[in-house]
Amino acid sequence: MSGRPVLIAGAGISGLLLAQHLQQLGVPYQLFEQDSAIDARSGGWGLTLHWALPALRELLPDHLVARLPETYVNKAAAARGDTGRFQFFDLQTGSALYSVPAEERIRVSRVRLRQLLATDLDVQWNKTLQNIESSSDSVTAHFADGSSYTGCLLIGCDGSRSRAREVLYPEGHEMSPLPVQLLGGAALYSPEEMGGAEKIDPFIFQGSHPETDVFFFFSLLDTPNNFEESSKDKYLCQIIISWADAKNIPVPSDNAERIALMKSLTENWVQPFKGLVHNLPESTEARSIRIADWMFQPVQSPAHPRVVLMGDSAHTMTMFRGEGANNAIVDVLDLTKRVDLRSVGSLSTEGLREGLTAYENDVFTRAEPSVVNSRQACLDAHDFSRIINGSPLVSARLRK
Template sequence: MAGPHVLIIGAGLGGTSLAQALRKRGIPFSLFERDTFEGARFQGWAISLHSWITSDLLESTKGDLPDLGTVGITAHLGVPSEGAILNGEDTSEIRRFSEGPGFQFIRADRAKLRSWLLTNIQIKWNKRFTHYEENEDGIQAFFEDGTSYKGDILVGADGISSRVRHQLLPYANTGTNRLNLGVIMGEVIAPEEQYRRWSEIAASFYVGVSDGRRIFVGLKSIADDQKSAQYYWMYTWSDQQASQESYWTAKASKEELHTFVMNHLEGLHPTLTEPIRETPVKGMLQPPLQMKDMVPPELPTGRVTLLGDAIHPMTPFFQGEGGCQAMKDSMSLARFIEALPSNGKGVQNALEKYHNEMRPRAKESVLRSRAAT
């Protein structure tokens, strides 16, 4: 079918999901990305795909994409994805995630998932969005290189620092909520004997929680010869001062970050903290993350909308829903656009229906994730 031309700003998981959902429906779109090529920027380590999102992804994409299971971190080894949430003091199990009858669970490599979503999608690379101009006949997007493109709908899928949101909702740019949560992260390469021992806890990742502290340990990759594996981890703790932009971790050296973590593992089970204790100083990551979220605000009526972190950033602590909710936004939006007549009339009404579906769903997810910190 023909339909309104959709301009998508940002080719992350949300923007590429929207492109695929529109492609399946035969709706014209243009996808713009600030990066110069696919691998220009680190895409993050991994994301958990549960049945509620995998079923929607498969329904919303054409049949010419590879098997979705190939994006799993250990798919090439035939090892199923598995995660666990444990008591950080005695390792007793709180919850376990794994594939079972009627339930698909994929611990996906984020770069592989993005490549999967880029299948048969044309991207306009090196396009840094500056602003848009809207009138009753359509919308025009402008870029730093002096180019501009016209369309009927503009979608900001450009992340937590969204330039689209900055213009659409200037009052909301200070609305991101800095959480009272200190964060330190690290990476470590583990030899076979070590990583196989760690994978016995859970093949893909595990979380240990105890008295305001939380550790997350995740598998990034296993070497082709299976002699070593790369892990990453996150240590978090509650601190009222952590919501300040000048919190001490922002300027701390690797040595200071390393010393702090090693001095604050007492009381956590040594089986769970071993990957952290095995991390050398050079494995500390700088600068540490500062956790932010935002309950999605009301959006004005018009031809512009937002999805994912551009409208509802959230912490990764409730099943890592941020990326999945961005993809859910995309597929919901595509369905409302599909319902428009081929002459493109009714854009504002379609976007309002999307907002009415997205905002309560995303708000619930933001608040659940915040409560889980």
């Protein structure tokens, strides 16, 4: 059994980081991803890394730590030590009501971070996990293309719609939707179209209107000359607005109508926030996202003792506190501290399960408050009165 690899289902942040660490240790692994390539579903998202940065540096080889700036959305700001202020604005008056401090914080491109983490890794693409079969001393992953692979441990890193989660929690794997509608898109803006937004914060800011409770999130995804392939004179911006279902505003299926809706909902906003929405080109893809979350329970599956979840598969949380990626990174570190990965292939099922149980308890203790706070932050974002009285939406992000 000692020669059997660790099977990793999913090449997201946690799956790639785990594979990098196993490769450093010389532990055999097989990494599977349902997408066809690393950038198949980039989605135009950024990630804010803060309390997980020490763990990230501990897990990665030094040469990849040195290359982390290749992922930054604003390398110039990061180089001067600017961690941003992550301010929250009253969109009726333009007043900054809160800022969220951080000793260290960087904003990265999700697709660039995945590309960096995939360096020198053997990823098997187009592999959609279909089923899991367990025996007394091994686990076999079956994929939709008919292939099967057997290992000593299977780690489900396959995201918020995790098939591994379905297998482990057949009666309770579905996510819990929140009563919130969200529309967002990304576009290139000239300095004139930015209206000075780049001076507010070099990374991200947010706000809400006290009369309509429509929420706004702004993120820089790239800055002029940030990379060789970056625009020479424009900013790549992510624009998101959201509102509570109670407003009874349906999301149109037509893209042009979605852009028009975003602009109509922000007509009474003060500048530059109004302009950031109204300058969206009609050709922008306006994506509709239904917010939902899920949190695993650390209960051993007797049928699959060598299977465990990690990252979004274990704890899907809303984007309103930016803690999903941070928890996913520390998941990997917690596993390394609870399971001797160098000898994982020779561990008895009982010995392995003891370490996995300790890992699951660590993850639950840390991530469950993040899921709860992120859910509350999402609800509060669409009720201005809750925000001004204090909310997880505007409180500091700290590792529990």
